[in-house]
Amino acid sequence: MSTKVRLHVARVLARTHIVLIPLDGTLCDFYRGVDTAAIADRIYEMLFSAGHRMSVLTAIQPDPLAKMGYAYSVGPDYGAQAEEMVREAELAAATTAVPTSGAQEVLQACRASGRRIVVAGDICSDAMETYLDLHGLRPVVEAVVGREQRPATSEWPGLDLARQAVKALGAEPSDCTLVSMSVLGMYAAAEAGIQAIGVVSRNGSRKHLAGTGGSVVVSSLAELAGALTAVPATDSYEPSP
Structure with missing residues (x-):
């Protein structure tokens, strides 16, 4: 057992049989170089052309997923149109996304240590599959949980996706650990009843x-x-005397 692994980290990893990893923001910078505000503008223009008038605060919202959720609140047909716009952009972004340093090593370490991996994200599953395939990572990932697996008007997508990721492998929350560079990811893990490991980022x-x-x-x-390589999944860990 390497002395470089701090005790509190080792104890979490010993109880970790399944690792949940968000694609965007942890495994990669999914939207690097993508003008996401332009996608939100397209959704606005679609709704405006259909005669819908939204508040100024909603109109200037630059997040395409927020705009998509709003479109669903207007009507399912509008939501479906917005979803298709976002999906097209995501499939394109999957080909230019930039891997995070060390991400591939984490996935390989999970596999080598016998831990199962679920990649989740508020992105369509096809785009996530495309990214993983392009980088040769799909064989090490057991399940992919995308946006289709949470309610279209979800108020907390991260929490819904974390819960769906646990269900995807028929697991118990206590066997799972979410790895994330996001504070929101940490909160989602806590609400879902699973462990969390935060990774410092810029x-x-x-x-x-x-x-x-x-x-x-x-x-x-x-x-x-x-x-992950140094600490096996054994349900408990005590340091050597």
């Missing part, structure tokens, strides 16, 4: 990631990969 500080209850934090995906 957008998320150790302090913020650690401030979500029982979450533990590592400095990088490379550090996590080493820890």
